Amino acid sequence: MNKQAETMQTAATMPRRLNLEIVGIVLVAVFFLLTPIYVYPVFLMKAMCYAILGMSVNLLLGYAGMLSFGHAAFFAISAYIFGYVAKEFHFGVLPSLFIGVAAGTTLGVVFAAIAVRRIEFYFAMTTLALAQLVYFFCVQAPFTGGDDGLQGIPRGEIFGFSLRDNTNLYVFVLAIFMLCLLFTYRVVNSPFGEILMAIRENSDRVRSLGENPMSYKFIAFVLSAFLASIGGALKALVFQIAALPDAHWLMSGDGVLMALVGGIGTLIGPIVGALFIVAAQDGLAQIGISVVVLQGVLFIATVLMFRKGIIGELARFKKWFE
Amino acid sequence: MVALSGQLILGLINGSFYALLSLGLAIIFGLLRVANFAHGAQFMLGAFTALLLLRYLNLGYWPSLVLSPLIVAGIAIVFERLMLSRLYHLHHLYGMLLTFGFALLAQGLLLDRYGSSGAPYPPPELLSGGIDVGFMYIPIYRLWVIVAAIVACAATWLVIEKTKLGSYLRAATENPDLLKTFGVRVPLLLTATYGAGAGLAAFAGVMAAPIYQVSPMMGADIIIVVFAVIVVGGMGSLSGAIFTGFGLGVLEGLTKVFYPQGANSVIFAVMALVLLFRPAGLFGKDA
Numbered sequence: 001m002n003k004q005a006e007t008m009q010t011a012a013t014m015p016r017r018l019n020l021e022i023v024g025i026v027l028v029a030v031f032f033l034l035t036p037i038y039v040y041p042v043f044l045m046k047a048m049c050y051a052i053l054g055m056s057v058n059l060l061l062g063y064a065g066m067l068s069f070g071h072a073a074f075f076a077i078s079a080y081i082f083g084y085v086a087k088e089f090h091f092g093v094l095p096s097l098f099i100g101v102a103a104g105t106t107l108g109v110v111f112a113a114i115a116v117r118r119i120e121f122y123f124a125m126t127t128l129a130l131a132q133l134v135y136f137f138c139v140q141a142p143f144t145g146g147d148d149g150l151q152g153i154p155r156g157e158i159f160g161f162s163l164r165d166n167t168n169l170y171v172f173v174l175a176i177f178m179l180c181l182l183f184t185y186r187v188v189n190s191p192f193g194e195i196l197m198a199i200r201e202n203s204d205r206v207r208s209l210g211e212n213p214m215s216y217k218f219i220a221f222v223l224s225a226f227l228a229s230i231g232g233a234l235k236a237l238v239f240q241i242a243a244l245p246d247a248h249w250l251m252s253g254d255g256v257l258m259a260l261v262g263g264i265g266t267l268i269g270p271i272v273g274a275l276f277i278v279a280a281q282d283g284l285a286q287i288g289i290s291v292v293v294l295q296g297v298l299f300i301a302t303v304l305m306f307r308k309g310i311i312g313e314l315a316r317f318k319k320w321f322e
Numbered sequence: 323m324v325a326l327s328g329q330l331i332l333g334l335i336n337g338s339f340y341a342l343l344s345l346g347l348a349i350i351f352g353l354l355r356v357a358n359f360a361h362g363a364q365f366m367l368g369a370f371t372a373l374l375l376l377r378y379l380n381l382g383y384w385p386s387l388v389l390s391p392l393i394v395a396g397i398a399i400v401f402e403r404l405m406l407s408r409l410y411h412l413h414h415l416y417g418m419l420l421t422f423g424f425a426l427l428a429q430g431l432l433l434d435r436y437g438s439s440g441a442p443y444p445p446p447e448l449l450s451g452g453i454d455v456g457f458m459y460i461p462i463y464r465l466w467v468i469v470a471a472i473v474a475c476a477a478t479w480l481v482i483e484k485t486k487l488g489s490y491l492r493a494a495t496e497n498p499d500l501l502k503t504f505g506v507r508v509p510l511l512l513t514a515t516y517g518a519g520a521g522l523a524a525f526a527g528v529m530a531a532p533i534y535q536v537s538p539m540m541g542a543d544i545i546i547v548v549f550a551v552i553v554v555g556g557m558g559s560l561s562g563a564i565f566t567g568f569g570l571g572v573l574e575g576l577t578k579v580f581y582p583q584g585a586n587s588v589i590f591a592v593m594a595l596v597l598l599f600r601p602a603g604l605f606g607k608d609a
Contacts, residue, residue: 017587040475067415120414122553126597129550133590140583249546253422260419292430299423304405308421 001173024268047278048177052231054258054270062265065200070127074225075232076247078104083153083242101234108225149243178265250322329575335572338471342526343548344563346519356417361423364520368527383446393523398520428524432538440537470587556606
């Protein structure tokens, strides 16, 4: 077993002919435009916020092979800062979002500077421990509201539309969510994304070709932190609260689980994973089975039986379309 | 002075658990290349088994100190045989994710059944009471924990460094295929190692039971600290795990005296600094 470890099994390694990713993006858009008629919109918005976190974890894990257990830090810091400037300084939604996401991304730069040189286990542990430092900061810092969290974050308005109206809010969240999805598509289908995948497969060879894997990993990490920050700020906007669970390492675990269940290295996997898990959480809460048990079972089942996740396994049928 | 020495003792106690847990983690990682996220849950299971043995079978501390690690090791062996061993040929991250799932499952099931509040576990009568050393009063049980942890760590280290079994383990870390050609049953060695590592965690759990509340989440927070301890110590080194465990425990205790707000985060701060200036860890050769 100490032989060359097999590479991560991801669907991204498969050759592409028919561009199923574009089809997937369109299906996602259609899905989120139609379902609010039948499904409680706040549920869908929650799923979208988590899906962005899942996308950010997946960008690193699926395409660069880097498992971060610390993304809750960006998610939470962005949520807190967004909430704080919106509530205390009465900034509008867009400036507040900008400041929150900038703060989360800056934190990503700090994490990347420390963690990105480490590989595999060390990388995961380093991100986890750094995020834990941020968690304790959030517990003690005066502006986070401690155990109560930062409550009553105003929703404000955008271009004259009040976001207190759930329909307006939904459209806004969906727009940002789709932008995040398109952003991820753009990143992974660029020369930059190709090099990331090459680093995942064989970092040494990339170096021998004259590229520095570290700088690519660094940029990938910051882009990923940027996405996680958007997810966090958006969640604070929707639920009008930023609190300690956002910063807890279980939140990082949630992000990993969504990417894993949906399909590591697939574009829309994290979205499917987020929908699946948020739905399961809501369903289980009603019959009284704990969410943690479900998450444990999902982790075990996915890793043992369908490592490619829902979308990755579906991709087996891809040839039928070609 | 009283506060200082009190926190020093407390730091040594926490350090004992950090050392035992990081030693087990280091052994498992060294041989199986699995970052055993379930280690905190196995620590918790050790304490919980002791509690349940007392509650349902009226078995006290001393039988539990032997039985509980054996039971947890048994669970770990089944887990390794049925699940973990299927992932060795895959990317290392899958093993880590699997053990993470196991930890969530174990904690979740016990949370559902017993709630999160936790229960006290009485220290053994033999070790109750304390000694007055003039400037402070030290509970005997705490001294026992420190001594027992040091002995357990030393014994484990001796087994690995000085015995034939230990030499097999070290050889398997270097080159499992070569060891196979000598007729050593490497898969059995892996299973035994995982079981022993989990048993060591459970042993620490039973020792922790009279000190902390026995609750399903008692391993969840300590495991994160232990991972930081390992990064600071350097993954390759067993003695590094032991010394760093005790050292960081004491540092945490001292921080509580001089800067209480920083006590929770001092270990992670040290970790960040060590990573910046000595990425392989204090005792690590090369990561």
